Amino acid sequence: MDVTADANPRFDLSSALSLVKSIYSLVIVLVLWEAVAQLGLIHYYFLPPLSDIIMRFVELTLNGQMLYNAYLTLMRAMVGLAIASVFGVLVGVLSAQNDLVDWFFDPIIKIGYPVPIISLIPVFMLWFGIGDISKIIMVAVGTFWPVAINARDSTRQVETKLLWSAKMMGTSDRRLLWRVVMPAAMPGILTGFQIAMPLSLIITFVFEMVAGGGGLGALEIAGVRSFESTQVYAAIIAIMLIGIALDRLLRMARGRLLHWT
């Protein structure tokens, strides 16, 4: 009894301490920021105090602007990413399984992957306009590559002996894909999603900055144009929070799906 009563608070204390330690540097930077801004060492327009930015963030959230723009950004990024995920996994897995598909897609992937996709924004504006569709297609095209490449490589790397094991136990070639290849390649496929996710936010955000049409990128650039730098930073905080939340979500999903690794 005594042992457990003693052990519990000690455990809590140490975990609280380690949490503080892990964000120690961050706290210092934020405090410095607030101090430098409050003392007027940097002009308000360049760097407003953190507290003002938070106030603006709360204000934008309460009047609905922040949520609406966040919704637009998130929707564009996620729909695009979903499309890329379906096609990327399909093309990647088929390339690894079929020489003809690989022959067709390998050069395209080799050329397509290194292209800085953002440089194509003007082309997309020409072709598809500046609306949701144009942004969604750009996200889909931009995030297709990491998804496809990771799906292809992890499918290729499935151990031959796992396939043999399944075959000797009666798995037909047709069923091999679902019974062995996909589960064995799942860690690599999920890695592709994890790489593509932040990319989808970057592409959406930049497209919104360039072309408008709402969203957090447009909110930020509007802040610059109206000399409201608190809004600029509030939009950055919002996209950061979304990025962190999505990353956590994907990590959790990975932990759930891949508890066997």
Added chain:
Amino acid sequence: MDGRVSISELEKVYGEGAERTKAIEDLTFEVDGGEFASVVGPSGCGKSTLLYLIAGFLDVTSGTISVDGNPIQGPGTDRGVVFQNYALFPWRTVFENVTYGLEEDGVPKEERQSIAQQYIDMVDLSGFEDKYPKELSGGMKQRVALARTLAYEPKILLMDEPFGALDQPLRESLQDQLLDIWGDLEKTVVFITHDVEEAVYLSERVMIMTRHPGTKKTVSEINLDRSGSREEIVTSDAFADYKNTVWKSLHEETQTEVTL
């Protein structure tokens, strides 16, 4: 008894043109139904290739391999392989690994579970049903692999240096476990190893293969009295004699390797 493996004038060539290498040449060998036969040979002699050919994972270049008179066509559930590196499905628990073959065979769930449990108990893994392969030691993984292969009841067990990665005491205990299972289940076993003592201890016959290209060099019949304990068997004069015979034959091959 069923489970006779007949290998006739087998040849296996890898690659083409300049990269063409002959792995196995003119190999004829027969393993009776229910027999325990080992194959030993210097490394690179094609003994694993031979096993994968029997399993149907690789195609023969010429010659035939038959099971009970029927030429094999690819992998089949009449043969079960136990790999050196286990090749367990990492996303499946011990229990799910063992039920895999039964699922593929369409065995109803309840029956599947009772059969799987029976084989898990046989290899002394009760209590580990819900563990994943990564949570197991090498010896335990190999027992899961054995149970997984036994569960769908192949007539022929093909074992590719299954205990090669394990330390000596563990290897010995698994060897004895395998002999017990073999005695109970009446399977044909083709056992690949580079360990002469292991081959002599386990087998009724040992085939020694030549080095590159691999073919049958000699076959030693092992007529040991196996009624005693391991200690009695391995310290007997007969055991030493068999071991020496096999070792000498194998040693000639490894000598060739050195002079090359």
